Amino acid sequence: MNTYIVQFDEKREGKDVPALMYDETWKIVDSMGGSVxxxxxxxxxPGLVINLPEKVVGDFTSKVMDMGSSKGVKVNVEKDQKVHANAKEEK
Incomplete structure (x- = not known):
């Protein structure tokens, strides 16, 4: 699992940013051949922090970007770097 942050590109002054509802079921097959x-x-x-299994990140990103563009919002999904940075600072 990795942590990702969802960013919307434009600030929509005076307009509500549309909520995008994401509803998916993935079948994830593990190394032993079992599936979950x-x-x-x-x-x-905007600013949603989400944990995603590595295998579904591409699918999540493309669907969210498509939903955003249909509502006129550019959406980015970025890996959260802060989690790793904080771990280093704790020494």
């Missing part, structure tokens, strides 16, 4: 269903329903809002 991973269901996620979430409102995608």
């Amino acid at each position: 269903l991973h269901k996620m329903t979430t409102a995608v809002v």
Whole structure:
């Protein structure tokens, strides 16, 4: 699992940023050949911090970007670097 932050590119002055509802079920197959269903329903809002399995990041990103563009918002999904930076500072 990695932590990702969802950013919306433009600041929409005086307009509500549309909430994007993401509702997916993925089948994740582990190295032993077993599979796990991973269901996620979430409102995608600016600044959302989300934990995603590595295997579904691309799918999540493309769907969220498509939803955003249909509402006129450019959406970025970035890996959270702060988690790692904080771990180093604690020495």
